[in-house]
Amino acid sequence: MHIIVTGGAGYIGTHTCLELLTSGYDVTVVDNLSNSCREGLRRVEKLTGKSLCSFYHIDLIDPLATDKVFQHCPDAAAVIHFAGLKAVGESVAQPLRYYQNNLTGTINLCQSMQRYGVKNLVFSSSCTVYGTPASVPITEDFPLGVCTNPYGRSKAMIEDILRDLHQSDPEWNIALLRYFNPVGAHESGVIGEDPNGVPNNLMPYISQVAVGKLQQLSVFGNDYPTPDGTGVRDYIHVVDLAKGHLCALEKLQQQPGAFACNLGTGQGYSVLEMIAAFERVSGQKINYTIAPRRQGDIACAYADPSFAARELGWKAERGLDVMCRDTWNWQSKNPQGYASR
Secondary structure (H helix, E strand, C coil): CEEEEECCCCHHHHHHHHHHHHCCCEEEEECCCCCCCHHHHHHHHHHHCCCCCEEECCCCCCHHHHHHHHHHCCCEEEEEECCCCCCHHHHHHCHHHHHHHHHHHHHHHHHHHHHCCCCEEEEEEEHHHHCCCCCCCECCCCCCCCCCCHHHHHHHHHHHHHHHHHHHCCCCEEEEEEECEEECCCCCCCCCCCCCCCCCCHHHHHHHHHCCCCCCEEEECCCCCCCCCCCEECEEEHHHHHHHHHHHHHHHCCCCCEEEEEECCCCCEEHHHHHHHHHHHHCCCCCEEEECCCCCCCCEECECCHHHHHHHCCCCCCCHHHHHHHHHHHHHHCCCHHHHC
């Protein structure tokens, strides 16, 4: 089966491409390389001993270029759609950029898919669509709250668009995968998270402090209503997350319509707990300081993953120590990310 992966050169994308190739899928990657590089995909090919069908360096906001991908992939059976801007803080500062990129890119993609008869889609959504949840753990039937940032609102809007698309044409089968907080790296240390510039997410920031690339971590807020005052999140190993996409692809073959599914562990950890775990596993001291709360953040969010277990046959298998171990293995072997070699 031939799968088109948008944003496939990114962090989650490369790990998912690795799982796809290992499982015998044919894979074509589309990426504008705005927050990624080709080196990750080259390493995926080396790890698997298999080659991508093709790579298209294009932006989905270009409809003609997007169409050409499908013209060249007439046997494509499904799309996994990762491509999108994803930093909460940046979205607050640059809302128009986020709405244009995430919404327009997705609409162009779906229009091309419709023109070429590809109606199976796995969408990279986010737990941010729940806004500030009334309680935890979060189940898929929670109301989609008032999102606290433009990034989350763009994901919620796309979910609405995709549900409307299925409503208009029941031949569409769409998995809306609501990720919690991906961390970790492939156990080989060959591929991992390599954000351009200063990381926006906690774990790569911690690991770059540990390796000496950054001096100090800022912990945004220690006055939340949580056990130690810092934000609590559900951290999921990226390999577990990648495997969830293959389970979703299998589900789409059953023609389930459009459905939402949490991908998380069901366990929340605070920022200070994450720092302590990383220090314990890596043996490195993490320098940090307490900073004011960051606009758009919430106190606590973690998943109820039982729907994924029941409907996809999927559950997270890697615990916190493995997440920290694999993150440090990647970062210590690649102190400058993919530019290290």
